[in-house]
Amino acid sequence: MNAAINTVDPAEVAKFEAMAAEWWDPAGKFKPLHMMNPCRLDYITAQIADRYGRDLGGPLPFKGLRILDIGCGGGLLSEPMARLGADVIGADAAAGNIPVAQVHAKQSELEIDYRHTTAEALAEAGEAFDVVLNMEVVEHVADPLAYLVACRQLLTPGGIMLCSTINRNPKSYLMTIVGAEYVMRWLPVGTHEWDKFITPDELFDLMRNAGLDPMDRNGFVFNPLSWGWSLSDRDLSVNYVTTSRRPG
Amino acid sequence: MKPADSDMGILKHGLQYPFWRHTMEYDIIIIGAGPAGLSFARSMADSGLKIVLIEKSSKKVLANPPYDGREIALTHLSHKLMNGLGMWQLIPDGQHFKIRDAKVLNGDSDYSLNFDHRDTGKDNLGFMVANNVIRKVAYQSLQGFDNVTILTEKEVLKIGTEASHGWVDLSDGNRLEAKLLVAADSRFSTTRRMMGISTSMLDFGRTCIVCTMDAELSHDDTAVEIFHYDRTLAILPLSNNQVSVVVTLKSDNSDDVLAMDKADFAADIMGRAGDQFGKLSLTSKLFAYPLVATFAKSFHKPRFAVIGDAAVGMHPVTAHGFNLGLQGADTLAKEIKRAISLGQDFATSTALQQYSTIHRRASLPIYHGTNAVVRLFTTDTPPARVARDVLLHLGNFITPAKNLIMERLTEEKATRQDM
Numbered sequence: 199m200n201a202a203i204n205t206v207d208p209a210e211v212a213k214f215e216a217m218a219a220e221w222w223d224p225a226g227k228f229k230p231l232h233m234m235n236p237c238r239l240d241y242i243t244a245q246i247a248d249r250y251g252r253d254l255g256g257p258l259p260f261k262g263l264r265i266l267d268i269g270c271g272g273g274l275l276s277e278p279m280a281r282l283g284a285d286v287i288g289a290d291a292a293a294g295n296i297p298v299a300q301v302h303a304k305q306s307e308l309e310i311d312y313r314h315t316t317a318e319a320l321a322e323a324g325e326a327f328d329v330v331l332n333m334e335v336v337e338h339v340a341d342p343l344a345y346l347v348a349c350r351q352l353l354t355p356g357g358i359m360l361c362s363t364i365n366r367n368p369k370s371y372l373m374t375i376v377g378a379e380y381v382m383r384w385l386p387v388g389t390h391e392w393d394k395f396i397t398p399d400e401l402f403d404l405m406r407n408a409g410l411d412p413m414d415r416n417g418f419v420f421n422p423l424s425w426g427w428s429l430s431d432r433d434l435s436v437n438y439v440t441t442s443r444r445p446g
Numbered sequence: 447m448k449p450a451d452s453d454m455g456i457l458k459h460g461l462q463y464p465f466w467r468h469t470m471e472y473d474i475i476i477i478g479a480g481p482a483g484l485s486f487a488r489s490m491a492d493s494g495l496k497i498v499l500i501e502k503s504s505k506k507v508l509a510n511p512p513y514d515g516r517e518i519a520l521t522h523l524s525h526k527l528m529n530g531l532g533m534w535q536l537i538p539d540g541q542h543f544k545i546r547d548a549k550v551l552n553g554d555s556d557y558s559l560n561f562d563h564r565d566t567g568k569d570n571l572g573f574m575v576a577n578n579v580i581r582k583v584a585y586q587s588l589q590g591f592d593n594v595t596i597l598t599e600k601e602v603l604k605i606g607t608e609a610s611h612g613w614v615d616l617s618d619g620n621r622l623e624a625k626l627l628v629a630a631d632s633r634f635s636t637t638r639r640m641m642g643i644s645t646s647m648l649d650f651g652r653t654c655i656v657c658t659m660d661a662e663l664s665h666d667d668t669a670v671e672i673f674h675y676d677r678t679l680a681i682l683p684l685s686n687n688q689v690s691v692v693v694t695l696k697s698d699n700s701d702d703v704l705a706m707d708k709a710d711f712a713a714d715i716m717g718r719a720g721d722q723f724g725k726l727s728l729t730s731k732l733f734a735y736p737l738v739a740t741f742a743k744s745f746h747k748p749r750f751a752v753i754g755d756a757a758v759g760m761h762p763v764t765a766h767g768f769n770l771g772l773q774g775a776d777t778l779a780k781e782i783k784r785a786i787s788l789g790q791d792f793a794t795s796t797a798l799q800q801y802s803t804i805h806r807r808a809s810l811p812i813y814h815g816t817n818a819v820v821r822l823f824t825t826d827t828p829p830a831r832v833a834r835d836v837l838l839h840l841g842n843f844i845t846p847a848k849n850l851i852m853e854r855l856t857e858e859k860a861t862r863q864d865m
């Protein structure tokens with residue numbers, strides 16, 4: 199553990215710290231993600247609590263649960279999960295994110311196992327989790343079905359996967375590519391490829407083909423009046439999140 | 447949460463990260479145990495977080511605050527919030543009063559803008575409680591919470607934040623650290639300034655003189671506000687025959703008024719109030735407050751938030767100050783608790799930003815609206831006099847505008863629904 203951080207020199211560490219500060223600045227470069235995070239966490243924590251009968255009002259409600267955060271980035275989801283008591287592995291295919299996330303976890307006094315790896319590699323290594331967080335990843339992978347199969351293999355029987363992505367329709371094109379990338383400059387241009395977006399029905403089909411039981415889906419809806427995100431069980435037109443379960 | 451590994455390779459390179467392994471004594475430091483600081487502490491007390499309040503005055507003063515002449519008009523939302531915090535229940539019988547109706551008069555004209563409680567579906571428009579009683583019950587409501595400490599007779603001299611924590615230097619030479627610092631140290635907040643938050647200030651050049659008086663005739667639980675061209679007079683209902691009198695006048699005239707003897711002062715007020723209260727006689731000393739409205743340009747920074755008058759210091763004429771303070775404290779507490787329940791770091795996540803957005807949206811229109819009213823009603827030019835006369839007449843007919851004012855008094859929900 200912490201292999202990456204132990205082998206870097208102090209100048210590198212300072213650089214990672216600066217990058218971590220950037221990742222974690224709610225008003226900074228990743229502001230859209232921070233704004234969406236409470237809403238994502240609302241859904242995630244409620245689904246996990248529901249599946250494992252945990253009381254979110256109590257201390258360390260996720261104690262004893264093993265959670266994998268795929269595409270962990272700076273740790274925006276890994277840290278909350280660890281703070282709620284879970285044993286967390288954060289995986290990211292971008293090597294540069296790992297030391298950044300590690301530096302920040304240290305600052306937060308949290309123990310999180312961050313690894314530069316992929317879902318497929320972890321599945322091959324025989325890792326198993328009670329919960330797999332698969333948030334805003336599937337629209338970026340080359341072969342969604344193969345990827346979801348790996349995610350299923352990573353779940354203990356009965357374990358759940360939370361998967362969010364972006365719907366494919368003219369509105370989502372306008373909002374996420376034209377709006378977020380070109381107009382608001384919230385995201386770098388080219389972050390998304392529209393033809394990789396997946397409709398909720400397609401995603402449910404993919405999940406079934408991957409051996410997962412789809413259980414629930416909800417939209418993340420941006421309200422320009424309150425300038426915040428909320429969950430909707432009707433409006434899945436742009437960003438949406440799903441829960442599925444490995445049978446057993 | 448688990449402590450992180452301590453055997454870090456980078457420490458061997460001589461880099462110092464003292465804060466990484468620092469165990470903080472407190473989660474939240476609140477600067478100022480005024481009504482806002484105490485209410486916020488009470489709102490957070492059930493979270494189990496370790497909270498410390500730092501206050502210049504003594505414990506004796508907090509436990510038994512002296513009467514300061516301020517009689518606070520409270521909205522139904524404040525009533526509900528204080529109930530929820532277990533504060534209202536601590537107010538002794540006979541120390542909270544009702545404002546049933548209200549009327550506004552322009553000078554000596556008989557015409558008045560009337561606010562009738564029957565239009566609101568409530569028994570009354572609002573409530574009256576003395577400021578020292580609010581402070582007392584707010585302090586009492588914290589008894590029994592072991593996680594809340596109050597350090598008295600200590601002043602915060604310096605304040606700052608780092609990536610991992612915030613700190614304050616106290617007048618006793620100690621430094622305290624916490625995840626979050628909350629400034630509730632009045633509209634002239636020095637910690638807000640030290641944190642580099644600029645604040646717009648509007649000095650009205652006026653002084654508010656407050657006192658209580660005995661009225662010969664019943665006040666009918668009605669608040670009366672009378673705008674004369676050079677001063678404003680508010681008469682607010684307390685117990686059966688007691689009223690709170692609030693005189694707003696140019697500061698260069700205030701010394702003369704403060705120097706009046708009791709009988710002259712009473713005669714002056716009677717002359718301005720008309721005959722509706724009969725004979726009025728002074729029952730307290732006169733208290734003077736300079737009128738300066740303030741609005742902080744930002745309500746938060748990472749690991750720092752401002753609440754109460756330190757966020758929004760209102761002109762008292764529309765009686766919003768503590769009502770907004772209480773609402774803001776409630777908003778901040780809710781956002782922090784939400785962040786905690788989601789496993790977020792409440793001091794650096796979007797929680798503070800959310801508080802800021804919600805509370806600014808709730809207070810900014812009221813702040814500017816109040817200042818505009820104050821300007822209109824204290825401008826001596828004939829056009830302004832005509833304008834306010836028209837406004838008062840229109841007010842009675844334009845029901846939407848009036849209902850809006852009354853709804854604000856009687857609504858029990860914060861302006862924005864919980865997410």
Ligand SMILES: Cc1cc2nc3c(=O)[nH]c(=O)nc-3n(C[C@H](O)[C@H](O)[C@H](O)COP(=O)(O)OP(=O)(O)OC[C@H]3O[C@@H](n4cnc5c(N)ncnc54)[C@H](O)[C@@H]3O)c2cc1C
Pocket residue numbers: 477478479480481482483500501502503516517518519520577600601602603630631632633636654656735753754755756762765766767768769770771
């Ligand atoms: C005449 C008048 C009438 C009013 N009428 C109404 C009304 O009808 N309705 C209404 O809602 N509001 C009213 N208000 C407003 C209301 O009184 C204020 O909004 C309220 O008192 C603000 O509370 P606070 O806790 O923010 O600040 P304060 O009451 O100013 O308390 C600040 C506290 O911080 C402490 N402090 C300051 N600096 C430091 C430091 N460096 N270190 C340690 N401690 C420090 C002080 O000792 C004090 O205890 C009125 C105000 C006035 C003047």
